Amino acid sequence: xxxxxxxxxxxxxxxAAWLPRVPSVAEAGAIARPIPRAADDEAYWAEIRRQFLxxxxxxxxxxxxxxxxxxxxxxxxxxxxxxxxxxxxVPFDVHAFRGQLATLVGVPPETLAFTRxxxxxxxxxxxxxxxxxGDEILTTxxxxxxxxxxxxxxAARHNLVLRxxxxxxxxxxxxALFEAWTSAVGPRTRVLSISHIYFSTGAIQPVRRLAExxxxxxxxxxxxxxxxxxxxxxxxxxxxxDFYASSPHKWLLAPKGSGFLYVSPAWIDRLWPLVASGGxxxxxxxxxxxxxxxxxxxxxxxxxxxxxAFHNAIGTxxxxxxxxxxxxxxxxxxxxxxxxxxxSPSAPEVRSAMVSFQVEGMAGTDVVRQLWxxxxxxxxxxxxxxxxxxxxxxxxxxxxxxxxxxxxxxxxIARNQ
Amino acid sequence: xxxxxxxxxxxxxxxAAWLPRVPSVAEAGAIARPIPRAADDEAYWAEIRRQFLxxxxxxxxxxxxxxxxxxxxxxxxxxxxxxxxxxxxVPFDVHAFRGQLATLVGVPPETLAFTRxxxxxxxxxxxxxxxxxGDEILTTxxxxxxxxxxxxxxAARHNLVLRxxxxxxxxxxxxALFEAWTSAVGPRTRVLSISHIYFSTGAIQPVRRLAExxxxxxxxxxxxxxxxxxxxxxxxxxxxxDFYASSPHKWLLAPKGSGFLYVSPAWIDRLWPLVASGGxxxxxxxxxxxxxxxxxxxxxxxxxxxxxAFHNAIGTxxxxxxxxxxxxxxxxxxxxxxxxxxxSPSAPEVRSAMVSFQVEGMAGTDVVRQLWxxxxxxxxxxxxxxxxxxxxxxxxxxxxxxxxxxxxxxxxIARNQ
Numbered sequence: 001x002x003x004x005x006x007x008x009x010x011x012x013x014x015x016a017a018w019l020p021r022v023p024s025v026a027e028a029g030a031i032a033r034p035i036p037r038a039a040d041d042e043a044y045w046a047e048i049r050r051q052f053l054x055x056x057x058x059x060x061x062x063x064x065x066x067x068x069x070x071x072x073x074x075x076x077x078x079x080x081x082x083x084x085x086x087x088x089x090v091p092f093d094v095h096a097f098r099g100q101l102a103t104l105v106g107v108p109p110e111t112l113a114f115t116r117x118x119x120x121x122x123x124x125x126x127x128x129x130x131x132x133x134g135d136e137i138l139t140t141x142x143x144x145x146x147x148x149x150x151x152x153x154x155a156a157r158h159n160l161v162l163r164x165x166x167x168x169x170x171x172x173x174x175x176a177l178f179e180a181w182t183s184a185v186g187p188r189t190r191v192l193s194i195s196h197i198y199f200s201t202g203a204i205q206p207v208r209r210l211a212e213x214x215x216x217x218x219x220x221x222x223x224x225x226x227x228x229x230x231x232x233x234x235x236x237x238x239x240x241x242d243f244y245a246s247s248p249h250k251w252l253l254a255p256k257g258s259g260f261l262y263v264s265p266a267w268i269d270r271l272w273p274l275v276a277s278g279g280x281x282x283x284x285x286x287x288x289x290x291x292x293x294x295x296x297x298x299x300x301x302x303x304x305x306x307x308x309a310f311h312n313a314i315g316t317x318x319x320x321x322x323x324x325x326x327x328x329x330x331x332x333x334x335x336x337x338x339x340x341x342x343x344s345p346s347a348p349e350v351r352s353a354m355v356s357f358q359v360e361g362m363a364g365t366d367v368v369r370q371l372w373x374x375x376x377x378x379x380x381x382x383x384x385x386x387x388x389x390x391x392x393x394x395x396x397x398x399x400x401x402x403x404x405x406x407x408x409x410x411x412x413i414a415r416n417q
Numbered sequence: 418x419x420x421x422x423x424x425x426x427x428x429x430x431x432x433a434a435w436l437p438r439v440p441s442v443a444e445a446g447a448i449a450r451p452i453p454r455a456a457d458d459e460a461y462w463a464e465i466r467r468q469f470l471x472x473x474x475x476x477x478x479x480x481x482x483x484x485x486x487x488x489x490x491x492x493x494x495x496x497x498x499x500x501x502x503x504x505x506x507v508p509f510d511v512h513a514f515r516g517q518l519a520t521l522v523g524v525p526p527e528t529l530a531f532t533r534x535x536x537x538x539x540x541x542x543x544x545x546x547x548x549x550x551g552d553e554i555l556t557t558x559x560x561x562x563x564x565x566x567x568x569x570x571x572a573a574r575h576n577l578v579l580r581x582x583x584x585x586x587x588x589x590x591x592x593a594l595f596e597a598w599t600s601a602v603g604p605r606t607r608v609l610s611i612s613h614i615y616f617s618t619g620a621i622q623p624v625r626r627l628a629e630x631x632x633x634x635x636x637x638x639x640x641x642x643x644x645x646x647x648x649x650x651x652x653x654x655x656x657x658x659d660f661y662a663s664s665p666h667k668w669l670l671a672p673k674g675s676g677f678l679y680v681s682p683a684w685i686d687r688l689w690p691l692v693a694s695g696g697x698x699x700x701x702x703x704x705x706x707x708x709x710x711x712x713x714x715x716x717x718x719x720x721x722x723x724x725x726a727f728h729n730a731i732g733t734x735x736x737x738x739x740x741x742x743x744x745x746x747x748x749x750x751x752x753x754x755x756x757x758x759x760x761s762p763s764a765p766e767v768r769s770a771m772v773s774f775q776v777e778g779m780a781g782t783d784v785v786r787q788l789w790x791x792x793x794x795x796x797x798x799x800x801x802x803x804x805x806x807x808x809x810x811x812x813x814x815x816x817x818x819x820x821x822x823x824x825x826x827x828x829x830i831a832r833n834q
Contacts, residue, residue, distance in 0.1 A: 057504040065712060068501045077494055083673075084485045086795055087474040116533075119711025123692045127544065145695040146711050153693040249712060256500075257714035274691065275540045276570040278562040294536025294563050295482060295666060297674035297717060376504055 040318055049397050057376040058402045062393040063354050064380055066253040075306035079299040092298050097305045106235035111268060113261045113290035118226040119146030121245025121261035125222050126150035128271040133159035135190040140167045141385055144199040147224035151193060171203040171345045178206045182213055191220045197227040200382050201344045202354030211240040227251060230311055231353050232320050236262050252311055255303040319396055323353035326394035326403050330355045333407030339414040343389055356389040359414045364388040370413045377406055457735055466814050474793040475819045479810040480771050481797055483670040492723035496716040509715050514722045523652035524679050530707035532676035535643040536563030538662025541678055542639050543567035545688040550576035552607040557584045558802055561616040564641035568610060588620040588762045595623045599630055608637045614644040617799050618761045619771030628657040644668060647728055648770050649737050653679050669728055672720040736813055740770035743811035743820050747772045750824030756831040760806055773806040776831045781805040787830045794823055
């Protein structure tokens with residue numbers, strides 16, 4: 001009914017006549033420019049930087065949420081304003097968009113459902129599996145609450161066991177992480193709940209190897225993939241995990257409240273949806289069974305689609321090279337400062353675009369506060385699980401100069417404490 | 418961390434200097450005007466009508482979603498644009514807003530949680546109660562999928578019984594509805610799942626009497642309250658139900674994807690959250706236990722707050738008188754047309770601001786299609802549960818002239834079939 005209305009409206013009125021005039025970003029005091037196709041140099045990245053509204057500071061907390069590119073902001077506003085005319089709405093094809101997203105993350109489209117965030121996706125899985133009393137979920141002491149609390153709840157409610165082990169920090173290598181996991185598995189372990197990239201240190205875990213190992217033993221792998229999409233190249237099918245939950249409002253620069261959940265073909269007909277509405281038990285619907293959650297905000301999905309287009313216009317490979325390259329520069333700079341202890345991996349293949357550190361003798365909150373005063377630099381204090389790290393994220397809107405300035409500030413803070 | 422950052426940013430920069438320039442609606446081709454305080458006449462309502470972007474048609478489907486007032490649209494855009502500067506964000510106090518919403522709906526603030534919509538709220542309840550195999554949930558054959566499917570799922574998964582009875586249509590009186598419910602209750606009935614206002618016919622159910630009756634018998638009352646907030650005066654505490662789920666993106670004209678759930682004090686410490694994140698088991702948090710759902714879109718909540726302010730500027734009593742008054746005019750007009758059978762109640766105290774009808778000898782889809790061609794008039798076809806109704810909603814942006822024109826069109830459609 002709704003979709004038909006939209007198509008009918010589109011057919012009735014020629015676009016030019018009915019599309020309401022949307023204020024351009026130029027009118028709003030900022031200029032959206034075409035994304036250049038030039039070489040991967042500072043001029044290119046400076047042009048990319050102009051697509052953002054970030055002003056008067058250094059933003060290094062993409063790990064919490066990414067800033068919206070202007071075309072994304074404009075897409076949301078244009079969709080909302082057209083929608084509110086009622087009779088001049090712009091049709092949005094959620095299935096076409098799902099196909100585009102599926103291409104980015106390497107899965108069949110029908111295995112994806114849209115969520116608000118990783119936390120919701122992880123809860124869909126935890127609440128949707130039929131585990132038995134005594135079954136064990138294994139995870140680590142470095143998890144984000146969004147990936148851990150869902151298991152705490154089902155453990156408390158259904159007499160399951162949630163067991164955590166301490167992974168090596170800093171992670172010395174992929175092998176060390178792999179061995180820490182496999183040696184922690186016990187006879188009742190039914191589920192591995194794995195952060196693809198640790199929110200705490202940015203360490204990249206060997207999900208592909210772990211999923212293969214687990215599959216051979218009948219153990220389910222659930223991945224908290226909040227960070228990878230938009231930061232690193234991702235092929236979820238190749239990873240071979242059973243479930244993958246993500247928050248594209250971080251590195252993919254999608255609107256806040258954007259998420260997706262991958263449910264592998266082996267589980268798509270067996271998992272119970274978290275929110276049941278029309279079609280919840282119609283197995284022919286595949287991923288749509290998890291996507292009928294009542295009225296949500298399509299304008300945000302339109303923005304999500306625009307952020308994917310922005311990402312693709314630059315290219316995954318180029319973005320990954322840039323963001324991880326800046327992190328490598330940041331890592332090297334921080335290690336050269338006295339009293340600074342980097343807790344992120346030193347091996348570049350295990351380190352992502354997040355670098356966490358501590359300053360000897362100082363509380364993390366003090367470091368965060370001083371960076372805010374000196375910059376301002378906006379960073380993340382990791383206080384969860386009794387940790388005390390300062391986390392820096394580097395993305396397409398950052399540059400080497402910002403990295404060097406932040407390294408200089410950290411050195412000064414450490415020396416002057 | 419996040420909230421502290423915001424406050425810090427607010428302290429660092431004087432507002433005038435840092436607030437990014439947001440395009441006004443005047444620039445966007447529409448004029449937001451102050452809401453007049455004048456008398457309840459057509460000039461007043463014409464001024465209200467100018468606060469909306471609705472163009473080139475008659476919008477009578479508020480029962481699906483309401484159109485956004487311009488100040489709401491502007492509030493969303495201003496918050497988003499400020500947020501994306503990173504260093505010039507406008508703090509949003511979600512607890513203050515919750516207090517304002519609590520005042521509107523007559524509950525203690527700590528009993529409210531924000532959701533996306535009624536469907537989600539109903540699922541929170543269905544999945545959060547510890548029911549026993551064999552326990553029966555009683556509801557009717559006129560429910561919206563968003564209020565029914567959650568029970569279907571838990572019934573299938575946990576061997577509960579979902580039983581439906583057919584309520585009287587058209588509903589002759591409150592007494593008749595009350596008696597239909599109470600006589601349908603059986604010995605194993607544990608839950609009544611009640612639509613406060615039927616999505617299908619707009620009939621208002623006697624929730625207060627039903628809740629009192631049920632409470633005396635240890636039966637839980639769960640209310641699908643998608644429609645009342647923003648349409649009629651609402652005092653949930655006075656209703657005395659255990660749970661109340663709503664979709665303020667309908668009659669309260671909040672952004673799409675706005676919802677709230679009321680959990681009565683008796684249940685606030687006992688219900689399991691649907692999405693578990695930090696604090697899910699901290700009973701001191703009360704409603705916040707259900708509100709920690711990971712990153713969501715605060716700009717939409719800012720819009721929700723603006724829509725509540727818009728509502729309050731007009732006043733609940735005035736809005737209810739207007740929207741129900743238009744429905745009464747519509748009802749009378751439709752009843753005077755040959756071949757038109759109104760399925761909404763004839764008694765004004767049971768009829769809300771939604772009027773549903775059938776045209777003898779015609780499929781509802783044909784009527785809907787012809788109204789679209791002739792108006793366009795945007796209405797709702799109710800095809801669920803093997804029903805075939807055409808539903809019209811009347812709200813603050815409608816007026817007597819629109820009502821009369823639609824009545825005329827329906828008469829013409831019926832005569833010319």
